[in-house]
Amino acid sequence: MSSRDTGTEQLIKNTAKHLFFAEGKLHATTQEIADAAGVNRTLVNYYFRSRDILFDQVFNEAQEDLFQTLDDVFESDMPFKEKIKNLISVFLKEAMQFPYRELFIITEMNRHDVINAKKARIQKVNTFLEEIQLEMDKGTIKTMNPRHFAINLFSLMAYPLVTAPLNRILFGMNDEDYSALMEERKQLIFEIIFL
Incomplete structure (x- = not known):
């Protein structure tokens, strides 16, 4: 069983927080978050399954x-x-x-x-x-x-x-x-x- 890279998960969450809280991009898309984090959009979906789940956690x-x-x-x-x-x-x-x-x-x-x-x-x-x-x-x-x-x-x-x-x-x-x-x-x- 593979273990999840919590560093990447935290990077995505921190990037989303920066976009939302510092830049005011309250409705950033999953792709925008992935691009800003320097990861593939698939990774965002892997860790959070949906944009709503990421938003809820943040x-x-x-x-x-x-x-x-x-x-x-x-x-x-x-x-x-x-x-x-x-x-x-x-x-x-x-x-x-x-x-x-x-x-x-x-x-x-x-x-x-x-x-x-x-x-x-x-x-x-x-x-x-x-x-x-x-x-x-x-x-x-x-x-x-x-x-x-x-x-x-x-x-x-x-x-x-x-x-x-x-x-x-x-x-x-x-x-x-x-x-x-x-x-x-x-x-x-x-x-x-x-x-």
């Missing part, structure tokens, strides 16, 4: 990676302001490397009508929302529904990255200039959300 891993990143921040014992500063830094760092990851996750959720909201995940988010409410009660952030605070925070971080190609054209910026702008944005977001 989606599941991306979703878990994103949740793990958020969990690491939400579950830390840092004071709230430090926690938010760390969240902004970590999120923007990853999003600058993979600006289309969240868009891919949302697209795949819509395509499959999937909401993978486990009870443990909901409890972690609720704990974070409780922390936000405590900060509002202290007067360090503007009073609002804590869900709005979380949505505003993620919007301030994600939107400029999802719209980066358009923004680069509108502002006449190259990739390096736009990356510098996003680095400046980390502090700006922090200053916007705290009173």
Whole structure:
């Protein structure tokens, strides 16, 4: 019985992630993935049997990676302001490397009508929302529904990255200039959300 070359399998998956998350080619074909990986399309089919299975594996891993990143921040014992500063830094760092990851996750959720909201995940988010409410009660952030605070925070971080190609054209910026702008944005977001 022959053994599978997990290096090739991982190469194909990593290439698909790069195409989807870094280049924004959310609907890349099996042939495009094979070409970018430098392998024969038959190998993609051998390891994943279909484009949908490859997409599902990439989606599941991306979703878990994103949740793990958020969990690491939400579950830390840092004071709230430090926690938010760390969240902004970590999120923007990853999003600058993979600006289309969240868009891919949302697209795949819509395509499959999937909401993978486990009870443990909901409890972690609720704990974070409780922390936000405590900060509002202290007067360090503007009073609002804590869900709005979380949505505003993620919007301030994600939107400029999802719209980066358009923004680069509108502002006449190259990739390096736009990356510098996003680095400046980390502090700006922090200053916007705290009173």
